[in-house]
Amino acid sequence: MKIARMTRLIRRRSRAAVALHRLHHLWQQGEYEEVEAGARALEAQAARRRRRARGLAVEWHAKALATAAACAHGRGAQVLAELESLAAELKGATGSGRTLLLMVRNNHMMVLGHLGRYREAEAAGLDLLRELARLKHLASVWDIELCALGNLADALYDQARYEEAEAIARGNLPRAEGAALASLHCTLVRSLSGQGRHDEALTEARRFVPRWDRGQSGSLGLATAGALHGLGRLDEAEAAARQALTDCERFLHPDHPRIREVHTLLARITADEPPTPTAGEAAH
Numbered sequence: 001m002k003i004a005r006m007t008r009l010i011r012r013r014s015r016a017a018v019a020l021h022r023l024h025h026l027w028q029q030g031e032y033e034e035v036e037a038g039a040r041a042l043e044a045q046a047a048r049r050r051r052r053a054r055g056l057a058v059e060w061h062a063k064a065l066a067t068a069a070a071c072a073h074g075r076g077a078q079v080l081a082e083l084e085s086l087a088a089e090l091k092g093a094t095g096s097g098r099t100l101l102l103m104v105r106n107n108h109m110m111v112l113g114h115l116g117r118y119r120e121a122e123a124a125g126l127d128l129l130r131e132l133a134r135l136k137h138l139a140s141v142w143d144i145e146l147c148a149l150g151n152l153a154d155a156l157y158d159q160a161r162y163e164e165a166e167a168i169a170r171g172n173l174p175r176a177e178g179a180a181l182a183s184l185h186c187t188l189v190r191s192l193s194g195q196g197r198h199d200e201a202l203t204e205a206r207r208f209v210p211r212w213d214r215g216q217s218g219s220l221g222l223a224t225a226g227a228l229h230g231l232g233r234l235d236e237a238e239a240a241a242r243q244a245l246t247d248c249e250r251f252l253h254p255d256h257p258r259i260r261e262v263h264t265l266l267a268r269i270t271a272d273e274p275p276t277p278t279a280g281e282a283a284h
Contacts, residue, residue, distance in 0.1 A: 016042065016058045023065055030214030030251070032073040039066035057097065060090060064100045068107055072215040074256025076111035083108045102132065102144050110151045114257045118158045125152035146176050150183035157187055162194035182210035182219065189223035198230030218248035222262055229269050241266045 019042050026035050039062045046059035063086055067079045083104055090101035105128050112121035125148055132145045149172050157165040169188035176184050185204070192201035205224040210216070221244030228237035245262045252258060267273075 201227035
């Protein structure tokens, strides 16, 4: 009887591991809707076995993946409370649970920025980076660190602290890859434009094109349009912004804040207003 029970547990664990592996593969392909749906189904299955530690661990992983997919798609505001409750559940966790907590905190920071709560996002990012620095010698957390640095640079940019955003982006680009590389690259372009260095921004924007990542759809086009606008090349700027909008609307949820950013830039271009907000506008 004990052997049969153990076999069932191993099979359940194996099925959960296979399901999570499949969802991570879909994540890499940018299939956010399918990832979230699959993770929610796995979470529900695990919840029925949550009295067992293994079931609870699977539930945590599934919930973290589902909320991450929602954030990447642009629906972070809808899962903000869930991110906060999950972080509370994971507090004090060890091993993979601790890594999950770091990921959840990073996504929470990103959502705060998307909601315009830039100072809170900055504070959360600095706190997270301190924790990551403490754990570097215990676990491989460089990928989470780069994501956190990208989110911190965005929070600084949105407060019109362009020089600080540039320093973070430029300093970490050489070791970044994937979505983190695309994010830092765009922030560097935008921070250069924010300082009025539009020629440099355009050169940087065209220096290379990062590997496609669905969550970054429209971001480089938006940054490029801003640089072109700053140079007074309005027709090119409008074309770049409209292409960025097309990419955003094709791949991101309608609530994604980048869509609003592109609309704002298009309005500035057509009205021939300054390409970047003033410090006062950014603070609000």
